[in-house]
Amino acid sequence: MERYGIILYWSEEDKLYIAEVPELKGCFADGKTRAEAVSNAERVIAEWLEVAKEDGISIPKAKGKPMFA
Numbered sequence: 373m374e375r376y377g378i379i380l381y382w383s384e385e386d387k388l389y390i391a392e393v394p395e396l397k398g399c400f401a402d403g404k405t406r407a408e409a410v411s412n413a414e415r416v417i418a419e420w421l422e423v424a425k426e427d428g429i430s431i432p433k434a435k436g437k438p439m440f441a
Contacts, residue, residue: 374421374434378413380406395432396420 376399379392389406391413393399401416403409424431 376417376434378410380409393417393420395434 376393376395379394381390381392382388383390383402386402388402388404389409391401391403391409393413393416396417399413399416399420401409401412403412421431423429
């Protein structure tokens with residue numbers, strides 16, 4: 373699987389860590405811990421890519437550097 377960057381931040385409002393994948397439009401996940409948010413993001417990335425392939429959506433090339441905040 374491509375290595376897409378993940379931006380991880382805490383949402384005080386939701387009381388959850390949010391994992392955003394900026395290279396994949398609308399690709400977000402969350403979790404009660406940092407590890408859970410990243411794990412959920414990896415699952416969501418795979419699902420995003422699968423749906424994009426099925427629907428013929430252009431898949432951006434990963435920049436290759438994970439980003440954590």
